[in-house]
Amino acid sequence: MLVRITVMVLRISAILALILGILFWFNVATTLIPIHMLLGIIVTLSLWVLGGAIATTKGGIGLAIGAFVLGLLVIGLGVTQQRLLVGSLHWIIQVLHLLFGLAAIGMGEAIGGRYKRLDKIVVAN
Secondary structure, rough: OHHHHHHHHHHHOOOOOOOHHHHHHOOOOOHHHHHHHHHHHHHHHHHHHHHHHHOOOOOOOOHHHHHHHHHHHHHHHHEEEHHHOOOHHHHHHHHHHHHHHHHHHHHHHHHHHHHHHHHHHHHHH
């Protein structure tokens, strides 16, 4: 139940963060950056909860470590991106931030799917 709820929280917060991020690229609603950052933190915390859940399963420690490291990268890049490659090359940082965010979503979905499959195996036995 925890994993299912956490995956849903990750999905909702990630979609909203993506929408706001796209708006920021077009210089719209830039006053909502703190909300975007909060949503990014929620995505990362969700990823870490999922990582903790998969760490309790057989063979899940690698995914758990990956989730923790990726979460650190997402937050680290998110809070420092305004100071990185300032100027005409800043789009590189923005794309990198987007890719890290998408990777966090993908990893969260992968962990949720794996946990669900493992749960079905345990229940069947």
